[in-house]
Amino acid sequence: MSKLALKNVARLYGSVAAVADFSLELAPGEFVSLLGPSGCGKTTTLRMIAGFVPPSAGTIEMEGQQISSPSSVVPPEKRRMSMIFQSYAIWPNMTVGENVGFGLQVRRLSRAEIDRRVDAILDVVQMRNLKGRYPAELSGGQQQRVALARAIVVEPEVLLLDEPLSNLDANLREEMRFEIRRLHDAFKITTVYVTHDQSEAMVTSDRIVVMNKGRIEQVDAPHRLYARPRSRFVAGFIGRTNFLEGARQGSEVGFDGFSAAASRLEGANGTGTLLYSLRPQAIGLSSQKPNGSSVVVESEIAGRSYLGEYWDYQVRPLGAAKPMRVSTGPNVVFEVGSRVWLDIDPAAMVRVD
Amino acid sequence: MTVTALPSAAARPQRGISFDSTWLLWAAIIAVLLFLVVSPFIYLVITSFSDQRTGAFTFANYATAYGRSRYVDALLNSLRLGGTAALLAGAFAVPLAWAVARTDMPGRGLTRMLVLATFITPPYTGAVAWILLAGPNAGWLNRFYTLLTGAEAGPFNIYSFTGLAIVIALYSFPYVFIFTTAALELVSSEMEDAANILGAGPWRTMWRVTLPLALPAILGGLIICFLEAIALFGSPAMIAIPARFNVVTTQLFQFFGNPVRVEVAAAYAMPLLGVTILLILMQQLMTRRKGFVALTGKGGERRPILLGRWRWVMFGYAMFVASLAVFLPYLFLLQAAFAKAWGRGFALDNLSLRNFHFVLFEHATAAKSVINSFLYAGASATAAVILTLCVAYIVVRRLVPFGGLLGFLCVAPFVIPGVVLAIGFYAAYAPPPLSLYGTALILILAFTTRFLPIGYVNAGAALRSLNPEMEEAVRVLGGSRLTALRRVVAPLLKRSLLGAWLLIFIPATRELSAAIFLYGPNTKVASVMIFDMSEEGNLEYLAALALILQVLTLPLLWIGQKALGRDFMLRRNAT
Numbered sequence: 001m002s003k004l005a006l007k008n009v010a011r012l013y014g015s016v017a018a019v020a021d022f023s024l025e026l027a028p029g030e031f032v033s034l035l036g037p038s039g040c041g042k043t044t045t046l047r048m049i050a051g052f053v054p055p056s057a058g059t060i061e062m063e064g065q066q067i068s069s070p071s072s073v074v075p076p077e078k079r080r081m082s083m084i085f086q087s088y089a090i091w092p093n094m095t096v097g098e099n100v101g102f103g104l105q106v107r108r109l110s111r112a113e114i115d116r117r118v119d120a121i122l123d124v125v126q127m128r129n130l131k132g133r134y135p136a137e138l139s140g141g142q143q144q145r146v147a148l149a150r151a152i153v154v155e156p157e158v159l160l161l162d163e164p165l166s167n168l169d170a171n172l173r174e175e176m177r178f179e180i181r182r183l184h185d186a187f188k189i190t191t192v193y194v195t196h197d198q199s200e201a202m203v204t205s206d207r208i209v210v211m212n213k214g215r216i217e218q219v220d221a222p223h224r225l226y227a228r229p230r231s232r233f234v235a236g237f238i239g240r241t242n243f244l245e246g247a248r249q250g251s252e253v254g255f256d257g258f259s260a261a262a263s264r265l266e267g268a269n270g271t272g273t274l275l276y277s278l279r280p281q282a283i284g285l286s287s288q289k290p291n292g293s294s295v296v297v298e299s300e301i302a303g304r305s306y307l308g309e310y311w312d313y314q315v316r317p318l319g320a321a322k323p324m325r326v327s328t329g330p331n332v333v334f335e336v337g338s339r340v341w342l343d344i345d346p347a348a349m350v351r352v353d
Numbered sequence: 354m355t356v357t358a359l360p361s362a363a364a365r366p367q368r369g370i371s372f373d374s375t376w377l378l379w380a381a382i383i384a385v386l387l388f389l390v391v392s393p394f395i396y397l398v399i400t401s402f403s404d405q406r407t408g409a410f411t412f413a414n415y416a417t418a419y420g421r422s423r424y425v426d427a428l429l430n431s432l433r434l435g436g437t438a439a440l441l442a443g444a445f446a447v448p449l450a451w452a453v454a455r456t457d458m459p460g461r462g463l464t465r466m467l468v469l470a471t472f473i474t475p476p477y478t479g480a481v482a483w484i485l486l487a488g489p490n491a492g493w494l495n496r497f498y499t500l501l502t503g504a505e506a507g508p509f510n511i512y513s514f515t516g517l518a519i520v521i522a523l524y525s526f527p528y529v530f531i532f533t534t535a536a537l538e539l540v541s542s543e544m545e546d547a548a549n550i551l552g553a554g555p556w557r558t559m560w561r562v563t564l565p566l567a568l569p570a571i572l573g574g575l576i577i578c579f580l581e582a583i584a585l586f587g588s589p590a591m592i593a594i595p596a597r598f599n600v601v602t603t604q605l606f607q608f609f610g611n612p613v614r615v616e617v618a619a620a621y622a623m624p625l626l627g628v629t630i631l632l633i634l635m636q637q638l639m640t641r642r643k644g645f646v647a648l649t650g651k652g653g654e655r656r657p658i659l660l661g662r663w664r665w666v667m668f669g670y671a672m673f674v675a676s677l678a679v680f681l682p683y684l685f686l687l688q689a690a691f692a693k694a695w696g697r698g699f700a701l702d703n704l705s706l707r708n709f710h711f712v713l714f715e716h717a718t719a720a721k722s723v724i725n726s727f728l729y730a731g732a733s734a735t736a737a738v739i740l741t742l743c744v745a746y747i748v749v750r751r752l753v754p755f756g757g758l759l760g761f762l763c764v765a766p767f768v769i770p771g772v773v774l775a776i777g778f779y780a781a782y783a784p785p786p787l788s789l790y791g792t793a794l795i796l797i798l799a800f801t802t803r804f805l806p807i808g809y810v811n812a813g814a815a816l817r818s819l820n821p822e823m824e825e826a827v828r829v830l831g832g833s834r835l836t837a838l839r840r841v842v843a844p845l846l847k848r849s850l851l852g853a854w855l856l857i858f859i860p861a862t863r864e865l866s867a868a869i870f871l872y873g874p875n876t877k878v879a880s881v882m883i884f885d886m887s888e889e890g891n892l893e894y895l896a897a898l899a900l901i902l903q904v905l906t907l908p909l910l911w912i913g914q915k916a917l918g919r920d921f922m923l924r925r926n927a928t
Binding site for chain 1: 820822823826827828829830831832833836840841844845
């Protein structure tokens with residue numbers, strides 16, 4: 001049985017649908033991210049799971065028991081979940097220890113047991129020495145760890161995280177991503193993680209739900225999402241990509257500046273404009289004409305940017321209107337204006353809607 | 354999971370929006386607000402159309418109220434008085450506010466302190482001090498004038514329209530000061546730098562950039578002064594009546610004399626209410642308009658404008674205003690309070706503690722009136738804070754539909770002048786079945802209503818500053834809404850609520866406009882006592898009592914400043 005199941009959940013605000021027809025099942029211990037731009041309905045979905053917002057339609061079940069429907073909602077305090085908020089919501093009037101112990105106190109555990117568990121979880125997040133401090137004395141990263149400890153110590157059925165890293169600076173954010181995944185691997189709590197940051201979702205998640213305008217665009221494992229995006233939105237949102245418009249011309253599909261055999265392209269049987277996504281990393285770039293079975297196009301370097309970890313070239317096939325973006329290793333250097341060869345593998349081109 | 358699992362309530366879902374305790378609370382609050390705000394207002398209107406004996410519908414009260422030219426004159430006097438006082442207050446306050454907020458004038462902290470001292474001086478105490486200062490012949494300023502010039506009589510006469518306007522302006526200019534400093538503190542130096550770099554000098558920048566940005570706030574402050582002036586009872590009663598002219602409030606008081614003609618008073622109060630509502634609406638429109646600094650939040654870094662030699666001129670002006678509002682009045686109040694007879698001056702053999710002894714231990718009701726003031730103020734401040742906190746919580750957290758209506762009822766008394774409110778309370782609750790006239794309860798209820806807006810504005814601001822996630826974190830960990838209120842919301846709002854309580858308590862201890870219409874023989878409050886003494890001409894006793902009231906306020910002020918910062922009374926939501 002799935003741990004958590006959302007069935008055709010929708011949420012209307014007035015006549016505006018913040019979330020529409022959302023269905024998802026989580027296996028026990030699974031880590032799923034809701035990923036999308038701001039306003040896509042991911043936080044509303046999370047708050048429906050938490051019980052703060054009743055759904056306008058559909059139901060939410062936990063271990064087969066209905067916990068949310070338009071007519072009845074189990075209140076948040078009865079759901080045995082816990083949540084980490086965007087603002088952390090660390091109570092400034094309580095010490096670190098009191099914050100972390102709060103959920104255990106509500107569950108009426110003995111003082112000794114509370115102390116034991118609080119100490120144990122503070123060890124896990126490396127905050128034991130700050131147990132007596134007040135939140136105002138902590139850095140952002142430390143507050144984040146307190147929030148994590150407070151949410152995990154109660155051993156919730158489901159852990160919900162609402163953009164927990166968005167208030168941290170870049171370095172700390174990267175560190176905390178791994179921390180969150182480490183804690184998940186240690187405790188195996190079923191987790192729903194809301195973020196607008198794709199790399200956060202990719203580092204932490206077993207599966208990612210990409211949302212746009214209140215709807216699910218695609219649900220997949222991170223590498224599948226990157227390699228096989230199913231819609232233009234997903235392809236554009238996850239990583240950088242080239243959108244190539246093609247049209248069927250006999251046995252070939254013609255693109256801006258080159259063409260490829262229809263038989264080697266995915267979904268090339270459609271009519272009208274065929275849209276493909278091609279990742280900049282999937283394109284080869286060389287000064288000599290490469291051999292092999294892929295499509296080879298003579299081109300010119302139209303512009304370039306150096307980003308340390310890679311070169312970002314704008315390469316225009318001869319006779320084409322628009323350049324394509326191509327990434328190479330930092331040691332592959334071409335001057336602007338020089339002639340190069342593009343090496344395109346049709347199998348790397350993904351048909352998107 | 355293991356032992357930490359909560360009792361499996363998942364099997365027993367609750368309705369999303371249910372008829373639970375929230376709704377009961379909501380109904381109770383509605384009932385209380387109807388009782389405090391709506392019903393006195395409705396009774397006021399009904400009474401104004403009721404025949405005094407039969408209670409039948411009639412326009413006769415209006416005919417009586419506006420039938421004599423001296424009644425109409427009193428109305429016009431009020432408007433003139435309001436206008437004059439507001440302009441004078443602007444002249445006192447705006448330069449001071451600018452100097453304190455934006456320049457390097459010396460003594461800025463001192464100036465703020467003196468404005469605060471002005472603000473906590475009840476207008477009637479100020480009026481009495483000015484009677485000592487500028488009474489014809491005997492007033493100290495006149496005596497110094499004759500001493501210096503050898504003239505037969507001094508030129509100052511407090512018992513005049515101008516005298517009254519000046520006294521009112523002197524004790525209401527802090528409103529303009531508060532509004533103006535608040536706005537100026539949001540004008541960033543960058544906006545002024547932008548004018549400078551385009552070639553404008555400091556004066557031009559002030560006239561073309563800084564002041565226009567603060568203008569809506571200044572006008573808002575002037576409007577509050579105007580309304581304060583036309584709604585004031587104490588100072589006009591002490592000054593205008595001896596000067597043989599009437600204003601709306603003194604005329605209303607006379608309608609309340611023997612026999613009480615509450616129907617005529619109600620009819621006569623309508624223009625006062627109308628003007629107030631109109632101007633408050635105007636003021637809200639002006640200061641709420643978007644795009645003005647008053648709303649843009651942080652204004653970036655601010656550097657003081659260097660005034661050069663002019664800084665001493667500004668300082669001189671600040672001290673001049675302070676002399677008129679604080680130094681001179683308190684000096685001569687002290688003299689009178691410690692004198693056997695104030696007219697005999699500063700001679701050592703004129704010194705005495707007799708007045709304090711008399712007021713505290715011999716006078717039949719004076720000491721009790723101070724106790725009454727503090728008891729009633731404490732009760733109403735507590736009631737108002739609790740009530741407005743509940744309403745603000747319901748409104749801010751959107752717990753019920755139409756919560757905004759509750760909020761509106763809480764701020765509505767802001768547009769009802771104290772005198773008018775008192776007449777409404779009299780009309781609603783003096784007659785049977787409640788027969789509250791002369792009880793402590795009617796005073797407490799009236800004070801509570803009068804100061805609901807201060808409570809609501811402060812409670813609302815405090816709650817809005819509290820991230821709802823703080824409470825959601827409690828609930829998601831298994832705590833109820835009540836646990837969240839008890840363990841998180843209440844501890845976090847402690848300071849703000851103490852502040853709101855003080856902001857109500859302090860003015861409530863000196864409230865006169867409503868109290869004068871509602872007190873009874875056993876419920877006299879200090880402000881009424883002071884007013885009575887002024888009518889009897891016991892200025893020495895009066896000065897002693899007024900100073901006792903001021904001294905008792907100081908510890909409260911100190912607590913407020915400790916808890917909330919030095920300027921807690923000079924912030925926008927204090928008014």
